[in-house]
Amino acid sequence: MSTGSKKPNLASVTTVNKDGSHYRLHPADVKGRFTLARRLVAALCLIVYVALPWIKINGYPAVFLDTAMRRFHIFGVTLAIQDMWVLFFVITGLGFTLFFITSLMGRIWCGWTCPYTVFLEHVYRRIERWIDGDATARRKLDAEPWSGTKIAKRILKHGLFLIISCLIAHVLVSYFMSLEGLYAAIQTGPGDHIFSFGVIIFFTVVLYGCFAFFREQFCIMMCPYGRLQSALSDDDTMIIGYDFQRGDPPGKPKDPDAGDCIDCRRCVQVCPTGIDIRNGLQLECIGCANCIDACDDIMKKLQRPTGLVRYDSYNGLHGKRNRILRPRLFMYFALMLVGLSVLTFTVSKKARPFTAQITKMKGIAYQQDDTGIRNVLRIYLFNKRAVDASYSFRVENAPEWLKVSGSTDDLKLKPLGETTYTLVVIAPEENYDGPFDFTLIVEDQGGATVQQQVNFLGPNPRLYRKRLDEAKATGTNN
Structure with a gap:
């Protein structure tokens, strides 16, 4: 596991070394308007994820997938197992909604509301920063030989990771058992609920492994959404990009022949997937906007206009007119309406008591x-x-x-x-x-x-x- 400095490139994934081992990233912390907005959105998402099993609608949790009774309670609508054909319209409606949003705003879902990103960036990495320090301190700690301080920090950090993973696993299982059933199972021995106990242990181990070690590799290697990005976006899709016409060539602040970019690499240091946004749109980019806040902070210190790295389309970054209304957007919107309309009609029929x-x-x-x-x-x-x-x-x-x-x-x-x-x-x-x-x-x-x-x-x-x-x-x- 490499901990040294590594320059991102377009030929290979930054987080994978030549020998196939994981290059561990230590993204630096960043402050700014987008970071603050993302934290507020993440806090709301965490509340929603945890609160749904607590909120009762028509006597059942807002989302309760009762697999034991083969009944599925979703926001007041109860579906029996023979109603599972409704899921076709759920999947198509939500799928084309995601296609529409991606075509319009890029991977805003990944960077702002995806549960994996929310837990990794706003729970696990916050704990890591609190225990191990900032990015420089974390890299230094990784390179140090084992000592009492390092062992204590590792035990505390991974102990908290295990506890948080176990809590998330319990929340996940409560969607299938209900809180009352989960609480009753907790009060008895594991032998009385061996399957539920095994599921919780399984998810605890998987969550711990992903958030403690695998991390951004999940988004890059396992999530199919990133692979679809190039097919769903076009030159008018709103993405995070670097204004190379204004920034290039990079140089020192006092160099009259250089662009606005001073090659400080701050955008690289704060990236949670280790890319250099100046290389253009890449598979690893999740649209988190950390690089925007980092670059804007540097520009303010240099008393230069912000927006060298910004939300814009490929056409906008190249000085061309940006089109919001375009054929693929209408197509995705029409398909989204068809799926959601049929779903709404079907659910209204199934909403009877x-x-x-x-x-x-x-x-x-x-x-x-x-x-x-x-x-x-x-x-x-x-x-x-x-x-x-x-x-x-x-x-x-x-x-x-x-x-x-x-x-x-x-x-x-x-x-x-x-x-x-x-x-x-x-x-x-x-x-x-x-x-x-x-x-x-x-x-x-x-x-x-x-x-x-x-x-x-x-x-x-x-x-x-x-x-x-x-x-x-x-x-x-x-």
């Missing part, structure tokens, strides 16, 4: 006897509420002579309870005159309803009447 699915009995379209024509309906009910609920059935838009066999009220279900109920609908023989439609309505005690049009099936009315007449003539029943 219960599910009712009405089907015909399999294998038997209808039955007939001397009383008339019978259709058997199977009604699947699922109570999404966290309290007991009762249901009733009624028919509308049906002939007055239509009969419904079976109790149609006071059907009760426990929280998350489900059942299949059978209704028999009868058309008397003297009234039946062919197939017809009617509406079956299922209603709960709160007034929420699910209605479905049902097609009453039966034999050909002419042949049916003929058989009835023949049966009456012979005195037999068919």
